[in-house]
Amino acid sequence: MYGTIRVELSSERKAKPSVDTGLAFGKYFTDHMFMMNYSEGSGWHDPRIVPYAPITLDPSAMVFHYGQAIFEGLKAYRSPDKSSVYLFRPDKNAARLNQSCERLSMPSIDEAFFVEALQSLVRIDADWIPESEGTSLYIRPFIISTEAGLGVRPSSEYLFAVIMSPVGSYYEEGIHPVAIHVETHYTRAAVGGMGYAKAAGNYAGSLKAQMLAKEYNCSQVLWLDAAEKKYLEEVGSMNVFFKLGGEIVTPKLNGSILDGVTRNSVMQLLASWGMPVTERRISMDEIAAAFANGTLEEAFGTGTAAVISPIGSLHWNDQTMSINVGQTGPLTERLYNTLTGIQNGKIEDPFGWNVRC
Numbered sequence: 001m002y003g004t005i006r007v008e009l010s011s012e013r014k015a016k017p018s019v020d021t022g023l024a025f026g027k028y029f030t031d032h033m034f035m036m037n038y039s040e041g042s043g044w045h046d047p048r049i050v051p052y053a054p055i056t057l058d059p060s061a062m063v064f065h066y067g068q069a070i071f072e073g074l075k076a077y078r079s080p081d082k083s084s085v086y087l088f089r090p091d092k093n094a095a096r097l098n099q100s101c102e103r104l105s106m107p108s109i110d111e112a113f114f115v116e117a118l119q120s121l122v123r124i125d126a127d128w129i130p131e132s133e134g135t136s137l138y139i140r141p142f143i144i145s146t147e148a149g150l151g152v153r154p155s156s157e158y159l160f161a162v163i164m165s166p167v168g169s170y171y172e173e174g175i176h177p178v179a180i181h182v183e184t185h186y187t188r189a190a191v192g193g194m195g196y197a198k199a200a201g202n203y204a205g206s207l208k209a210q211m212l213a214k215e216y217n218c219s220q221v222l223w224l225d226a227a228e229k230k231y232l233e234e235v236g237s238m239n240v241f242f243k244l245g246g247e248i249v250t251p252k253l254n255g256s257i258l259d260g261v262t263r264n265s266v267m268q269l270l271a272s273w274g275m276p277v278t279e280r281r282i283s284m285d286e287i288a289a290a291f292a293n294g295t296l297e298e299a300f301g302t303g304t305a306a307v308i309s310p311i312g313s314l315h316w317n318d319q320t321m322s323i324n325v326g327q328t329g330p331l332t333e334r335l336y337n338t339l340t341g342i343q344n345g346k347i348e349d350p351f352g353w354n355v356r357c
């Protein structure tokens, strides 16, 4: 499509982290990375796998000034018999990458080529896939604008790169329930903005509230809608689900919420168990009323990095709502076990989600 992927193997292999000491999220990187450049006229060209190394850019490169930067996140797993390596639903990431490109006026990438690039890189660094329970190889594709110049307009040059990191749990809490602060002042994204895109700027804008949440002993922020600060959106690093008196609900995609791959997978799993999820507007008033009358049964977040993370409590205004006495609920646990079982190849994959490398 964009030419044969050129491979330059690293002459040195880095020491791998010991999984026994715990794998902090995104701290270690494999020996190689994928890169490909875009320029107007030539399109995407020079796909290559090269030793992992710093990238040199002109200080005026547009990404530093106007923030055309998008990314994706997905994971690779080794099958229990160690004979195969799989990517989890890479086609979904390819499609979402292109939605982000479209929103930020960046050039799209052929989706089949995107998957092929990932497969080639994972095959080369497959010995970095960790094998302990709860670990995987996290893959981070990203695109940045690289043209030198300070005029505000879409760049004419871009870099697409893929780096990989062996990871354990995303949250320090591990698989234990997280405490979440419901943010009532700052906004993550508004309808018409770029909340549905995996744009770096969405994350930059969320950091201040995330720091403030620590004052309430919360590790994450649950965002509300920008217009009324009434309806639940997402937690930046994950989508959210609630079990309210038997009904399973998640905020409806409205343009300001990320269309999570794990969110979609959980909805398919629940539907196959005869437990359809209602996608709709959910207000904090409704959550607080459910808490008050005892029907706020379970809450959990979904995300590639976060997997399925139980939510143990919500801090909203002056109120702290403990959910399922701060313990992981049975539905959350079943979803975690089934999803990670499919991803690890320990459970049959009836949906055809795993793609062999």
Ligand code: COI
Pocket: 072, 073, 074, 236, 237, 238, 303, 304, 305, 306
């Ligand atoms: C992911 O789940 O892959 C994410 O991108 C969330 C976060 C690590 C930024």
